[in-house]
Amino acid sequence: MREFKDCVEEIEVFDVNRLGLQFTWNKKPRGTDGKLKKIDRIMANLACTDGFVGAHAIFQPYRISDHSPAILTIPTSYKFTPRPFKFYNILIQNSQFKRTVKESWDMDVSGFHMYKVVSKLKALKKPLRKTSS
Incomplete structure (x- = not known):
């Protein structure tokens, strides 16, 4: 479990919001009450949950397997x-900052001067967002 926890922290994922069964695994040996555990998960990172707002997991009742079927629902x-x-x-302290700005500013754009400036600033947004994260 420690290795799993370390991996989850390293790749920065977490459980998706869920509905349905709390325990996803059911072990019922003969003549006993059995054990219930939560061992099945649907996980995502922040970019995924931001990109698919309202996505959630549904853990359904056990049928054939001793594991609960899990369905990821993504709103359409x-x-x-x-x-x-x-x-x-x-951002200016980042070692890539000046190079990123220079590459964007050296981009060839045709049109009026203000259009050129706006186009270069728009093109700079995505690389700067990537640099800041």
Whole structure:
């Protein structure tokens, strides 16, 4: 279990919100009450849960197996609303910052001067977001 916990922390995943059975494994030896454990999981990282808001796991009753079937439900209607870009001053301390800005600014864009500036700033958003995370 310690290795599993270390792995989960390393790759930064967590249990998806769930419905249904609490215990996902059922062991009933003959003549005893048996044991119930939560050993089956559906896990995701923050990017996944942000990208699929409302996604949840449903653990259904046991049937053939001693494990509860797990179904990941992803809502089909999701309206994407882009997050506003925020520049954090600490970005300039990143070793990749100047190179990233230079690459974006050296990009060839045709049009009026203000259009060129806006296009280069838009192109810079994604690399700077990646640098800040």
